[in-house]
Amino acid sequence: MTDLFTPAWRPSRRTAFQSLAVLAAGAASLPGWAQAPAWPQKSIRLVVPFAPGGSSEVVARSVAAELTKQLGQSVFVENKPGGAGTIAMQDIAKAPPDGYNLILGHVGTLAVNPYMLTNQPYDVNRDFVPVTLLAKVPNVLVVHPDVPAKNFKEFIAYAKANPGKLNYSSAGNGSAGHLSMEYLKLTAGFFMTHIPYRGSGPQMTDLLAGRTQVAMNGLPSVSAFIKSGKLRALAVGSAQRVAALPDVPTIAESGYKGFETSQWYGLLAPAGTPAPIVRRLQEESLRALKAGPVTERFAHDSALGVGDTPEQFAAFIAAQQKIWKEIVVKAGIKPD
Structure with a gap:
């Protein structure tokens, strides 16, 4: 005989656990239930392959400073x-996909190397997940003042009349300046x-000294030297003239x-980094x-901030790969 306050049936411990599991499974399908562990809980490494x-450097450090805040x-x-x-890309391709290892990709590593290099130890389309396109930076053709142009x-006209007399420098094989x-x-x-270098720093040292004579660099790395007269800007590679160099024509x-x-x-x-972390990034x-510090720095260097979605960035990479594959083949661009 049972009273109103005594259950007529008590589930076994096993049955109770099974019931809880079913409830948990059902609840996990509801929005907001299944959440990844709180991220970030430690420092995040952003690798720059130069x-x-x-x-x-300008793009990475400007954005990294704001992300830290x-x-x-x-x-x-x-x-x-x-x-x-490839050294930096391989590092990140093998890193844990936990949101604490990121890389700054660019036209060379993502759109050119797949066609210029035959034995990459990774696949750029398989081993990485795009997060966002951060910035576009105009290229500017600069020469040392000793160049008679x-x-x-x-x-x-001078380059055509003197084949091989001029040397142009870049931040390395496959760098944007090289391409x-x-x-x-x-x-x-x-x-x-x-003449390839290991980064824009050493490249600029020799260019400013006149040991190389020409370069096609991103505006942020050469703007101060153009203003001081240590380099002469001849043209910009962007579709329109840039505000920082209004008198310099486009190519x-x-x-x-x-x-x-x-x-x-x-x-x-x-690849494999959880989608919620990618979206949060x-x-x-x-x-x-x-943010003010980034927009001010980008404006100073005529860089265009983007910040598109992972899907849009993936489509952009695919389009760039199509363009640069053709250029690599036609120009016969190979690693020196």
Whole structure:
């Protein structure tokens, strides 16, 4: 006999656990139930595949500083040059996909190396997940003041009349400067010798000393030297003139219609990084790009902040790969 306060049936311990499991499974399907562990809980490493001193440095450190404020954890930049960016890319491809290892991808590592290098130890489309396109940076053609060319037209004429006399430098094989100059050489039909360096820092040292004479660099790495007269700007590779150099024409308007080349930098994580973390990184990156210190620095260097979605960045990479595959083949670009 049972009273109103005594259950007529008591489940076994096993049955109770099974019931709880069923309830938990059902609840986990509801929005907001299944949450990844709180992220971030420690410092985040952002690897840059070049030596300090170039446009990649400006973009990476500007954004990393804001992300540090927003996330409450240090986002520190680690420069890891060498191998046309493959050393850094391989590092991140093998890193734990936990949101604490990121890389700054760019046109060389993502759109050119797959066609320039035959034995990459990773697949850029399989081993990484795009997070967001951070910035586009205009390229500018600069020469040492000793070069007897005062404008772009004179430079092309001099280069054609003196094949091999000029040496152009870049931050390394597969770098944006290397690719842009090979693109220009192919388009305009002249020859210069390529001198690759391990990063924009050492590249600029020799360019300023006159040991190399020409470069096609991102504006942030050369703007101060243009203003001081240590380098002469002849043309920009962007579709329109840039505000920082209003009197410098585009290559397109200088006789090569349709020519356009810019440096671009985006954030990627190892494949398998949880989707909520990727989405959070994209959202926080967009927020960082809108922060005053970043917008001011980008405006100073005529860089365009983007902050698009992972899906949009993936589509952008695919489009760039199609463009640069053709250029690599036609120009015969190979690692030196």
